[in-house]
Amino acid sequence: xxxxxxxxxxxxxxxxxxxxxxxxxxxxxxxxxxxxxxxxxxxxxxxxxxxxxxxxxxxxxxxxxxxxxxxxxxxxxxxxxxxxxxxxxxxxxxxxxxxxxxxxxxxxxxxxxxxxxxxxxxxxxxxxxxxxxxxxxxxxxxxxxxxxxxxxxxxxxxxxxxxxxxxxxxxxxxxxxxxxxxxxxxxxxxxxxxxxxxxxxxxxxxxxxxxxxxxxxxxxxxxxxxxxxxxxxxxxxxxxxxxxxxxxxxxxxxxxxxxxxxxxxxxxxxxxxxxxxxxxxxxxxxxxxxxxxxxxxxxxxxxxxxxxxxxxxxxxxxxxxxx
Amino acid sequence: xxxxxxxxxxxxxxxxxxxxxxxxxxxxxxxxxxxxxxxxxxxxxxxxxxxxxxxxxxxxxxxxxxxxxxxxxxxxxxxxxxxxxxxxxxxxxxxxxxxxxxxxxxxxxxxxxxxxxxxxxxxxxxxxxxxxxxxxxxxxxxxxxxxxxxxxxxxxxxxxxxxxxxxxxxxxxxxxxxxxxxxxxxxxxxxxxxxxxxxxxxxxxxxxxxxxxxxxxxxxxxxxxxxxxxxxxxxxxxxxxxxxxxxxxxxxxxxxxxxxxxxxxxxxxxxxxxxxxxxxxxxxxxxxxxxxxxxxxxxxxxxxxxxxxxxxxxxxxxxxxxxxxxxxxxxxxxxxxxxxxxxxxxxxxxxxxxxxxxxxxxxxxxxxxxxxxxxxxxxxxxxxxxxxxxxxxxxxxxxxxxxxxxxxxxxxxxxxxxxxxxxxxxxxxxxxxxxxxxxxxxxxxxxxxxxxxxxxxxxxxxxxxxxxxxxxxxxxxxxxxxxxxxxxxxxxxxxxxxxxxxxxxxxxxxxxxx
Numbered sequence: 145x146x147x148x149x150x151x152x153x154x155x156x157x158x159x160x161x162x163x164x165x166x167x168x169x170x171x172x173x174x175x176x177x178x179x180x181x182x183x184x185x186x187x188x189x190x191x192x193x194x195x196x197x198x199x200x201x202x203x204x205x206x207x208x209x210x211x212x213x214x215x216x217x218x219x220x221x222x223x224x225x226x227x228x229x230x231x232x233x234x235x236x237x238x239x240x241x242x243x244x245x246x247x248x249x250x251x252x253x254x255x256x257x258x259x260x261x262x263x264x265x266x267x268x269x270x271x272x273x274x275x276x277x278x279x280x281x282x283x284x285x286x287x288x289x290x291x292x293x294x295x296x297x298x299x300x301x302x303x304x305x306x307x308x309x310x311x312x313x314x315x316x317x318x319x320x321x322x323x324x325x326x327x328x329x330x331x332x333x334x335x336x337x338x339x340x341x342x343x344x345x346x347x348x349x350x351x352x353x354x355x356x357x358x359x360x361x362x363x364x365x366x367x368x369x370x371x372x373x374x375x376x377x378x379x380x381x382x383x384x385x386x387x388x389x390x391x392x393x394x395x396x397x398x399x400x401x402x403x404x405x406x407x408x409x410x411x412x413x414x415x416x417x418x419x420x421x422x423x424x425x426x427x428x429x430x431x432x433x434x435x436x437x438x439x440x441x442x443x444x445x446x447x448x449x450x451x452x453x454x455x456x457x458x459x460x461x462x463x464x465x466x467x
Numbered sequence: 468x469x470x471x472x473x474x475x476x477x478x479x480x481x482x483x484x485x486x487x488x489x490x491x492x493x494x495x496x497x498x499x500x501x502x503x504x505x506x507x508x509x510x511x512x513x514x515x516x517x518x519x520x521x522x523x524x525x526x527x528x529x530x531x532x533x534x535x536x537x538x539x540x541x542x543x544x545x546x547x548x549x550x551x552x553x554x555x556x557x558x559x560x561x562x563x564x565x566x567x568x569x570x571x572x573x574x575x576x577x578x579x580x581x582x583x584x585x586x587x588x589x590x591x592x593x594x595x596x597x598x599x600x601x602x603x604x605x606x607x608x609x610x611x612x613x614x615x616x617x618x619x620x621x622x623x624x625x626x627x628x629x630x631x632x633x634x635x636x637x638x639x640x641x642x643x644x645x646x647x648x649x650x651x652x653x654x655x656x657x658x659x660x661x662x663x664x665x666x667x668x669x670x671x672x673x674x675x676x677x678x679x680x681x682x683x684x685x686x687x688x689x690x691x692x693x694x695x696x697x698x699x700x701x702x703x704x705x706x707x708x709x710x711x712x713x714x715x716x717x718x719x720x721x722x723x724x725x726x727x728x729x730x731x732x733x734x735x736x737x738x739x740x741x742x743x744x745x746x747x748x749x750x751x752x753x754x755x756x757x758x759x760x761x762x763x764x765x766x767x768x769x770x771x772x773x774x775x776x777x778x779x780x781x782x783x784x785x786x787x788x789x790x791x792x793x794x795x796x797x798x799x800x801x802x803x804x805x806x807x808x809x810x811x812x813x814x815x816x817x818x819x820x821x822x823x824x825x826x827x828x829x830x831x832x833x834x835x836x837x838x839x840x841x842x843x844x845x846x847x848x849x850x851x852x853x854x855x856x857x858x859x860x861x862x863x864x865x866x867x868x869x870x871x872x873x874x875x876x877x878x879x880x881x882x883x884x885x886x887x888x889x890x891x892x893x894x895x896x897x898x899x900x901x902x903x904x905x906x907x908x909x910x911x912x913x914x915x916x917x918x919x920x921x922x923x924x925x926x927x928x929x930x931x932x933x934x935x936x937x938x939x940x941x942x943x944x945x946x947x948x949x950x951x952x953x954x955x956x957x958x959x960x961x962x963x964x965x966x967x968x969x970x971x972x973x974x975x976x977x978x979x980x981x
Contacts, residue, residue, distance in 0.1 A: 166960070242956065243720065351771055392650070409774065
């Protein structure tokens with residue numbers, strides 16, 4: 145390029161690149177805009193819109209705020225302000241094209257050898273003939289790593305033990321709703337469903353595990369038998385299943401009376417319930433039927449559980465043995 | 468003063484020293500910033516619209532930090548139960564956690580709080596979206612090749628960290644929907660063979676929902692640990708970018724050994740700072756105008772309640788879709804259970820995805836045998852196989868994303884869930900194959916066409932005296948044939964006109980650079 149001359153940078157040892165010198169009317173330094181005055185005006189207008197937007201936001205805030213107005217005011221303000229600044233950069237500032245050399249990332253062979261030597265030879269002095277110290281150092285590091293994992297991991301929570309297998313349902317637990325009111329055999333219409341808990345357990349932790357869905361699939365004279373071994377589990381047309389999905393643990397919250405199916409809204413697992421239908425997983429990713437809670441009706445007509453669940457509720461895990 | 472001894476020879480432009488010179492000299496005497504600072508200001512940034520994508524991610528992160536700090540001033544990371552008596556009357560008297568109550572308060576009782584809360588959420592969605600699109604740019608143009616493999620790995624790590632932090636963030640308000648998401652995350656942890664139950668109880672401080680520690684734990688991870696790692700990795704990402712210099716598309720005067728574009732200061736700085744404001748403006752407008760995550764409609768989390776037709780944030784969609792369409796393949800035997808229906812889509816699949824992404828540059832080197840350094844970018848059509856693989860992968864993840872709406876699609880199209888589910892089980896396999904093959908074919912066809920994408924010149928058919936026909940390109944049409952300027956080094960000094968002399972703009976004739 146004819147307009148660029150170069151000049152040695154004073155005071156630098158030889159070998160550095162000379163700094164290029166350009167004349168102010170070098171085409172590389174000129175704005176990209178064909179009409180710089182017009183570009184300047186447009187840029188100015190956008191910056192002004194930005195300024196107005198900021199002011200409008202400030203005023204809106206001052207008088208009490210309103211989300212949509214705030215959104216428009218500051219959103220438009222910031223965007224216009226930024227657009228003006230970008231336009232300034234693009235149309236009014238030097239665009240070149242300028243060029244820069246890429247210097248090889250790779251060091252010289254000598255530098256590479258020296259680096260490797262520093263690591264291997266000087267570093268080797270650390271362990272060479274000091275294998276005992278090295279061993280102790282390594283062992284110490286390993287032990288430190290293990291013991292530091294205690295507070296970092298083990299302190300976080302209890303070991304699971306048998307906690308996954310246990311709910312608070314016991315022999316004779318009375319069924320109550322989420323407000324603690326006992327459920328009477330006359331409470332639900334046929335087709336009705338209710339989330340129930342064992343009486344006396346109201347904490348969030350307990351409710352998360354104990355949640356059970358009580359469904360009335362038939363009238364008071366029907367003993368609902370889901371499978372032969374559960375002949376007495378469904379008195380007066382009632383059935384109860386764990387509400388924790390066996391897939392990913394969401395509450396199986398939808399009961400479709402017409403098809404007699406329970407649906408988990410998270411991943412659409414579907415379970416057949418009713419006469420001869422022990423919450424069989426018929427569709428979706430759930431791998432197992434929902435565990436069934438055996439029920440009976442006490443002398444006063446309230447529903448109670450004959451026993452707890454006969455298997456761990458909820459999703460699968462490594463230690464789970466019942467299939 | 469340290470400037471004594473300088474002569475006009477040091478300032479070939481003949482400018483008289485000013486207060487700025489004095490200030491810079493003061494700094495240089497102490498830190499030696501003159502040379503490095505100037506080299507930095509002279510740094511060349513090539514221009515291409517696709518280079519903006521990473522900037523969107525960077526500036527969304529800036530917005531996330533700023534809005535995030537604001538939110539921490541009001542958010543209470545606690546599951547302690549409280550009864551709400553705030554300004555939002557529909558929730559008056561409802562029992563809820565402090566976390567949920569404070570989020571409702573940010574939305575209704577803190578001035579500009581709703582806008583900033585929604586802006587934070589939008590910024591997270593845009594952050595991860597722009598990372599994904601930026602990553603596609605890097606992938607399809609081959610910018611990950613030597614010497615940039617390390618930066619690719621850092622970028623992939625950032626993508627996954629951002630997804631994790633996004634999940635942690637939207638879990639914090641403790642609303643019904645995010646609480647269910649945490650429940651699913653717990654089940655995914657639980658599904659890991661051998662250690663799952665231990666991990667789950669350690670992380671949650673007991674069997675779900677634990678002893679109230681999960682929100683505080685997610686909080687500190689979300690606002691300190693992960694942002695610190697992300698910020699550090701972004702720093703490394705940019706450091707490597709500066710060290711290795713930006714890639715560029717082939718073009719006039721551009722070679723493997725140079726970078727052609729505009730200088731850091733002032734041109735690029737003005738453009739990119741403006742762009743920061745533009746990104747912030749769009750996000751702010753979204754925060755004010757486009758409702759997102761209206762937790763006051765969902766209600767507080769109650770473990771036995773559930774909502775219907777719910778999707779996670781978009782970046783979790785591929786995982787949720789995989790969970791939904793996975794067949795129920797639980798393994799049970801030898802006294803143990805491996806819930807593959809959760810472990811495979813929830814742990815193994817994202818794990819393998821991240822491993823594949825991280826090792827892609829090395830895999831491609833292995834497959835193509837190309838181990839050379841590359842600073843010039845590929846046009847996607849010139850690498851049909853890579854482009855086809857990339858398109859197939861995108862189709863695969865997009866299909867999984869769509870599969871996270873099976874219930875909504877079934878409702879919308881009035882078909883049975885069963886049909887939708889089985890359709891997706893097929894299309895996640897079939898569609899990527901078709902997309903890959905089509906892309907391959909299209910790339911091959913486009914490689915064959917000369918000068919695709921540029922304005923074509925007329926072609927003249929010339930008949931020679933002997934009757935032979937040849938084709939030649941016509942001369943450029945008027946207005947079409949600007950010669951691009953030869954790229955020049957950034958001038959260290961600009962020789963201005965004498966003081967008082969009227970500056971005349973120089974002549975500039977430049978075609979649009981592509």
